[in-house]
Amino acid sequence: MKKIKDTALALRVVNYSETSQVVTLLTREHGKMGAIAKGSRRPKSAFEGAIEPFACGQVMFIASEASDKLATLTEFVRAPRFRLLHTQLMAMYAGLFVLELTEAFCREYDPHPALFDALLAGLERLEQSDRPGGVCSALIDYQLTLLLEVGIAPVMDACVNCGAAIKMPLKEMYFSSIANGLLCPGCEQSFAEKRRLSAACAALLNHSVAMDDAPQQVLLEAEGVLIYHFTELLGRPPKMAKYFREQKR
Ligand SMILES: [Zn+2]
Structure with a gap:
């Protein structure tokens, strides 16, 4: 053998x-x-x-x-890597979240070298994040990369149903997991499964604004949308999601 x-x-x-x-x-x-x-x-x-x-x-x-x-x-x-992840609680939770999703969305013996490299880079970034926003933006970045690498990147720059450009500034818009992307005001009503999100959050998830400059509130909202999406895709909430849910105000 x-x-x-x-x-x-x-x-x-x-x-x-x-x-x-x-x-x-x-x-x-x-x-x-x-x-x-x-x-x-x-x-x-x-x-x-x-x-x-x-x-x-x-x-x-x-x-x-x-x-x-x-x-x-x-x-x-x-290799002596990622040891700090065991000492910083939020970075460790985010790291375990990243591992959980990677396991859930990768198939056995289906190589994705680019995803592997993104995973190591993402964990390194988590390890070096010394503020909560840094942990959240590293988590969001990796989650979007994972969806892209496994071939199910959501459509965030136009209405996924009719293709219409989403004209800013809309105050709010909708995201649907089944449709896998944003819905324009004209299409939104035909979809029962959807979640409202702010224009700032949609822009963040579309990489139209720099993740590192985003306000904490928008980062948390974006992570909330991703948790919603992963929950729909998996048919259950990811185990580590509970540490990253938006606080109800
Ligand atoms: Zn539409």
């Missing part, structure tokens, strides 16, 4: 036995995969101790014959 080498990030880890773990990895060249790390919980193993989410580095694995079976991880040489 051939050993395969790749770069990987641990998305999720479940203890499998006294000594082993089942790890969901995102690898750069081979996509997402489930793998068993035998003996990884022993103090001395090929894995330098138990594997945790955000663990990142060079892996060696033996792929399973069927994509729904676990690969066998034989080596995981970890």
Whole structure:
């Protein structure tokens, strides 16, 4: 059986036995995969101790014959990255949110090198965010990249239903998950599933304004729209969403 080498990030880890773990990895060249790390919980193993989410580095694995079976991880040489994510609470929650969504939206053995690179860059940005707005904008940026990379980027620059340009300044507009984008005032009434959003929020989600300069309130509103959208897409709220919901005023 051939050993395969790749770069990987641990998305999720479940203890499998006294000594082993089942790890969901995102690898750069081979996509997402489930793998068993035998003996990884022993103090001395090929894995330098138990594997945790955000663990990142060079892996060696033996792929399973069927994509729904676990690969066998034989080596995981970890780079000293993302350690700060364990010490800053909001950055860690945002990081875990990012991992959760990546796992949910990537298919097994479907490689997305650009998404892998965006994931590492996004986690790095989270780690370096020293203010709440920085965490939120890094989270939004990555979530939009994820949707783009898996081929379901929402239409935010025109009405997704009729194609009409959204003429600013509209005070408010609507976003529909089923339609996957903005709805103009003429089309909005034909859609039961929709969420209202401000023009400033729509502009942010369309990358028309710089994320870093956006007021905190608009960032939270944009994250609220994305949580709404991910909830519709998954058929349930993402687990980590509860830390990023808008406070009701
Ligand atoms: Zn329309």
